[in-house]
Amino acid sequence: MIFLTRKAEFSSAHYYWNESWSPEENLRVFGKCANRNGHGHNYTLEVTVSGSVDRTSGFVVDLKELKDILEREVVSVYDHRHLNLEVPEFKAMVPTTENIAIAIWQRLDNKIPHAKLHRVRVYEMPDLFADYYGER
Amino acid sequence: MKAHLSRRYHFSASHRLHTEAYDSAQNLAIFGKCNNPYGHGHNYTVQVTFSGQVDAATGMVCNLAELDAFAQTNLLARFDHTNLNTLDYVLRYTGSSRTLPRLIWSGFMSRRPAITHLTTPARRHQRRA
Secondary structure (H helix, E strand, O other): OEEEEEEEEEEEEEOOOOOOOOHHHHHHHHHHHHOOOOEEEEEEEEEEEEEOOOOOOOOOOOHHHHHHHHHHHHHHHHOOEEHHHHOHHHOOOOOOHHHHHHHHHHHHOOOOOOOEEEEEEEEEEOOEEEEEOOOO | OEEEEEEEEEEEEEEOOOOOOOOHHHHHHHHHHHHOOOOEEEEEEEEEEEEEEOOOOOOOOOOHHHHHHHHHHHHHHHHOOEEHHHOHHHHOOOOOOOOHHHHHHHHHHOOOOOOOOEEEOOOOOOOOO
16 A cells, blocks of 8 residues: 655635624634635645555556646636635635645545545645545 | 644744753763753744544634634743743753653643644654754
């Protein structure tokens, strides 16, 4: 069993807001992240897959293929977008680092041939990141 | 949905590895250059990880603003730009970087129940000479 990790990057805008709360409650809980004009981050995504090394190719997964999947399923949807306003899963879910990791997992699950999705790690900045391992 | 949120904090401090339980020669033999009586310093990185269900209303495992405020008061204000050997709560341990994670873990765990579950010990990175 080998674990293989591929990185990708995207830059997005977002804000934290719960529509069922008052503006005061949103500000109290989310602080400056509740600014409705939004703010942005350079996100780094690390996707780790596990599997056996193919004897012929020496690959767990074809890295070019994995890169293309990340580009198609995640980067093309998130990069230079406003997550709250332009990405469907965040219409009703606060785009926190935790929820972004979960959403990316759901976008990638069962999309990677010959390998099992092991972990999605999303860095909002170098000193803050969230990990999601699926429900297990 | 269970997720893990990790946050890194940085502080710089000086220390000396030394124990009264040994004489000078033994201290030098065990701790080597870290036993220099004048002390030396490191840039430390503390990485803490919290695990738990992502709250449906907030999308969070734990509130980052609260965590940062807690770390500022209880970690950075206590350790940053200090001499660890002068701090009573560190001296109860030995001042060694091997015991600092246990001390820092205890500090963060005292914040319960706001933090649901601390999963990894605080890590430290030392810049080695």
